[in-house]
Amino acid sequence: xxxxxxxxxxxxxxxxxxxxxxxxxxxxxxxxxxxxxxxxxxxxxxxxxxxxxxxxxxxxxxxxxxxxxxxxxxxxxxxxxxxxxxxxxxxxxxxxxxxxxxxxxxxxxxxxxxxxxxxxxxxxxxxxxxxxxxxxxxxxxxxxxxxxxxxxxxxxxxxxxxxxxxxxxxxxxxxxxxxxxxxxxxxxxxxxxxxxxxxxxxxxxxxxxxxx
Amino acid sequence: xxxxxxxxxxxxxxxxxxxxxxxxxxxxxxxxxxxxxxxxxxxxxxxxxxxxxxxxxxxxxxxxxxxxxxxxxxxxxxxxxxxxxxxxxxxxxxxxxxxxxxxxxxxxxxxxxxxxxxxxxxxxxxxxxxxxxxxxxxxxxxxxxxxxxxxxxxxxxxxxxxxxxxxxxxxxxxxxxxxxxxxxxxxxxxxxxxxxxxxxxxxx
Numbered sequence: 513x514x515x516x517x518x519x520x521x522x523x524x525x526x527x528x529x530x531x532x533x534x535x536x537x538x539x540x541x542x543x544x545x546x547x548x549x550x551x552x553x554x555x556x557x558x559x560x561x562x563x564x565x566x567x568x569x570x571x572x573x574x575x576x577x578x579x580x581x582x583x584x585x586x587x588x589x590x591x592x593x594x595x596x597x598x599x600x601x602x603x604x605x606x607x608x609x610x611x612x613x614x615x616x617x618x619x620x621x622x623x624x625x626x627x628x629x630x631x632x633x634x635x636x637x638x639x640x641x642x643x644x645x646x647x648x649x650x651x652x653x654x655x656x657x658x659x660x661x662x663x664x665x666x667x668x669x670x671x672x673x674x675x676x677x678x679x680x681x682x683x684x685x686x687x688x689x690x691x692x693x694x695x696x697x698x699x700x701x702x703x704x705x706x707x708x709x710x711x712x713x714x715x716x717x718x719x720x721x722x723x724x
Numbered sequence: 725x726x727x728x729x730x731x732x733x734x735x736x737x738x739x740x741x742x743x744x745x746x747x748x749x750x751x752x753x754x755x756x757x758x759x760x761x762x763x764x765x766x767x768x769x770x771x772x773x774x775x776x777x778x779x780x781x782x783x784x785x786x787x788x789x790x791x792x793x794x795x796x797x798x799x800x801x802x803x804x805x806x807x808x809x810x811x812x813x814x815x816x817x818x819x820x821x822x823x824x825x826x827x828x829x830x831x832x833x834x835x836x837x838x839x840x841x842x843x844x845x846x847x848x849x850x851x852x853x854x855x856x857x858x859x860x861x862x863x864x865x866x867x868x869x870x871x872x873x874x875x876x877x878x879x880x881x882x883x884x885x886x887x888x889x890x891x892x893x894x895x896x897x898x899x900x901x902x903x904x905x906x907x908x909x910x911x912x913x914x915x916x917x918x919x920x921x922x923x924x925x926x927x928x
Contacts, residue, residue: 535775535799535801535824535826536775536799536801536824538801538803538822538824538860538862538867539862539865541803541822542803542820542822542862542864542865546806546820546864547820547864547865548864548865549817549818549819549863549864549866550817550818550819551815551816551817551818552815552816553814553815553816554814555814556813556814660813660814660815698864698866699864699865699866700865714818718808718816718818719816
């Protein structure tokens with residue numbers, strides 16, 4: 513009888529283990545599109561209608577583990593930059609040359625974090641001056657600062673990051689170039705050029721306040 | 725005719741004697757379960773869990789009362805279409821959210837059969853113990869897993885249908901309410917209603 517109890521117990525435990533191993537895996541039930549998430553943050557004190565012009569860097573920064581690797585302009589990069597510019601124009605802002613003192617600056621980045629396994633917006637932002645020299649925007653000696661932070665998310669893949677910066681008030685912000693809006697797209701095939709436009713579009717769609 | 729009558733009486737007495745003996749054997753039962761979330765659990769997942777089972781041993785104290793140990797497994801899952809979730813302070817996240825919960829309640833149980841004999845024997849039961857919970861929320865492909873051990877309390881009622889008069893093997897059909905407190909994601913419980921069907925067999 514004891515042997516029978518042991519056999520039945522082991523059988524039940526085995527059954528439970530097998531059932532647990534064949535639990536519905538949510539990842540197997542996601543398309544690439546469904547795997548992607550879009551995170552936006554904005555400065556709730558900002559008045560977006562107070563800005564008229566924007567400039568956008570025509571290349572994309574490639575940032576690996578908080579290190580600036582280089583500037584790039586792949587098909588994905590140029591599509592993302594073009595669509596960001598189009599979306600800003602649709603929202604009533606006028607595009608001007610980078611050196612023409614735009615009210616708003618836009619940086620587009622491809623961010624890869626592989627060493628920590630964790631993506632924290634603060635880490636990215638802490639090194640921001642190393643990725644984007646304020647001189648590029650005509651503000652040498654200025655620093656960057658974001659008045660908000662996003663949460664911490666597990667990451668194994670990269671993310672598309674779009675940052676909207678306040679150049680208009682940089683001097684009155686204690687020589688700080690303040691982030692007004694940031695958008696982050698993450699997930700499967702996030703850097704596939706076929707997905708660039710829809711991802712930028714998604715980030716703007718969930719930010720209706722971002723308009724002239 | 726009279727010979728046949730004596731034979732029938734003898735067989736009946738023998739069967740009853742065996743049954744009485746069998747009813748004092750340790751019982752093993754295994755059941756298939758379907759569990760339906762209730763309360764604030766429904767805010768996280770409202771679809772039933774079709775992957776579930778319970779298995780346990782029950783030791784007869786007398787013809788009607790049994791005490792034992794039970795282990796169960798339930799797998800809940802639900803995917804929600806893409807939606808923008810506002811996190812406050814200017815933060816918004818657009819994601820397809822998938823919620824996944826597995827519960828493994830390990831309970832001390834007591835069952836009481838309302839009748840000693842009969843083709844259908846109603847029973848009631850209670851159980852209490854530990855609920856091992858694995859809860860995970862996916863935003864797109866990014867998840868935030870939690871594993872906890874919490875209290876579990878079960879009340880159940882059902883019927884036993886003995887498969888023969890001379891063995892204690894019986895079909896077991898019934899329903900249960902599983903109280904499962906929890907505190908995360910704004911959920912204060914993972915309680916659920918369950919229905920089960922299975923078999924109870926004696927171990928000699």
